[in-house]
Amino acid sequence: MIEFSRSQEHKAMFEGHFGFRETPFSVTPDPRFFFSHPLYLEGLAALVHGIESKTGFMLVTGEVGTGKTILLRKLMRHMDARVHFVFVSNSHLTSYGLTELMVQNLGLNNKEKTRLEMIQDLNSYLIHQLRTGRTVALLIDEAQKLSDEALEGLCDLSNLETDEEKLLQIVLVGQPELITKLNKSSLRRIKERIAIHHHLYSFQTTSEVDHYIRHRLQIVGYDGPEIFTKNGIEAIWHYSGGTPRLINILCDTALAMACVAARKKVSPYMLMRAAGGLLLEQGTEAAKIGALGSWITEDESSALDDQSKALGNKRYRNKIEPSA
Numbered sequence: 080m081i082e083f084s085r086s087q088e089h090k091a092m093f094e095g096h097f098g099f100r101e102t103p104f105s106v107t108p109d110p111r112f113f114f115s116h117p118l119y120l121e122g123l124a125a126l127v128h129g130i131e132s133k134t135g136f137m138l139v140t141g142e143v144g145t146g147k148t149i150l151l152r153k154l155m156r157h158m159d160a161r162v163h164f165v166f167v168s169n170s171h172l173t174s175y176g177l178t179e180l181m182v183q184n185l186g187l188n189n190k191e192k193t194r195l196e197m198i199q200d201l202n203s204y205l206i207h208q209l210r211t212g213r214t215v216a217l218l219i220d221e222a223q224k225l226s227d228e229a230l231e232g233l234c235d236l237s238n239l240e241t242d243e244e245k246l247l248q249i250v251l252v253g254q255p256e257l258i259t260k261l262n263k264s265s266l267r268r269i270k271e272r273i274a275i276h277h278h279l280y281s282f283q284t285t286s287e288v289d290h291y292i293r294h295r296l297q298i299v300g301y302d303g304p305e306i307f308t309k310n311g312i313e314a315i316w317h318y319s320g321g322t323p324r325l326i327n328i329l330c331d332t333a334l335a336m337a338c339v340a341a342r343k344k345v346s347p348y349m350l351m352r353a354a355g356g357l358l359l360e361q362g363t364e365a366a367k368i369g370a371l372g373s374w375i376t377e378d379e380s381s382a383l384d385d386q387s388k389a390l391g392n393k394r395y396r397n398k399i400e401p402s403a
């Protein structure tokens with residue numbers, strides 16, 4: 080498959096060929112691209128409610144690439160300035176490091192302080208925030224990678240409370256292993272305190288995938304003729320399993336192929352080739368590729384092969400041949 084370096088090279092190429100303002104299918108969790116599918120909106124509403132009502136612990140889970148980080152980034156943009164977010168995405172933190180990071184982020188002095196002293200300072204700070212109508216929310220992304228010791232330390236932070244409400248809102252976000260972790264007896268204290276749990280699923284239908292793709296194209300200012308055909312969308316759904324990150328990678332690679340082939344449409348064959356590289360990278364059995372054969376005409380296959388040769392781009396061909 081084509082081995083373009085993504086980002087800048089794609090940007091320039093797509094801008095010229097399709098007229099996009101920027102790359103539509105980057106893998107960065109950029110909240111400007113947030114797709115307001117009910118699944119994400121429900122998650123967003125649940126977190127907003129949890130933070131506003133000072134619930135304490137909240138949990139968001141989802142398989143790899145389903146949109147957990149973009150949901151957090153959207154949440155940070157969405158809530159008003161009275162909520163101060165501390166965003167953590169560092170799996171190597173100890174409970175001391177996590178407390179220190181919080182204290183530093185809030186502008187408190189942490190020099191030569193024990194963890195207990197830092198927690199006491201944090202308590203006074205949070206009470207003051209509460210009196211002035213402000214909330215502090217700690218967002219921990221990739222929480223499945225945190226050590227048990229660091230997770231246990233979160234209980235001390237969550238114990239900071241008044242008679243009525245929790246002083247610190249903690250949102251744990253991670254892949255499903257996080258739940259397995261929280262089932263351990265040493266971490267059950269956290270699990271029992273989780274008041275809100277939202278799970279992100281992949282898109283279940285081709286129509287959802289279609290809307291997602293259209294949405295991203297619209298954000299980059301595309302309003303020209305259809306680029307992805309109905310068969311193409313089915314192919315994307317088939318290969319990505321509806322997971323947004325895989326959809327982005329497939330679309331990005333196939334768009335690059337269309338550019339090289341001077342086409343304004345992405346064909347199922349291009350998607351098959353993009354998926355071939357992706358599946359090989361992921362170690363998934365190549366046999367699945369055969370399922371796409373029915374969406375590809377022989378004409379299309381040989382036309383693209385001819386173009387590929389004409390372009391002299393040997394890397395254009397991937398190792399998997401269509402079964403049509």
Ligand SMILES: Nc1ncnc2c1ncn2[C@@H]1O[C@H](COP(=O)(O)OP(=O)(O)OP(=O)(O)O)[C@@H](O)[C@H]1O
Pocket residue numbers: 105106107108109112113114115116119141142143144145146147148149150254323324327
């Ligand atoms: N609701 C959405 N709207 C727009 N784009 C999305 C959405 N959900 C996911 N994506 C896109 O899919 C890709 C993966 O999203 P993200 O990084 O948030 O996934 P993740 O669940 O945090 O993955 P990981 O488990 O690897 O941390 C990103 O490019 C992101 O822009």
Ligand SMILES: [Mg+2]
Pocket residue numbers: 147148149220221
């Ligand atoms: Mg993430």
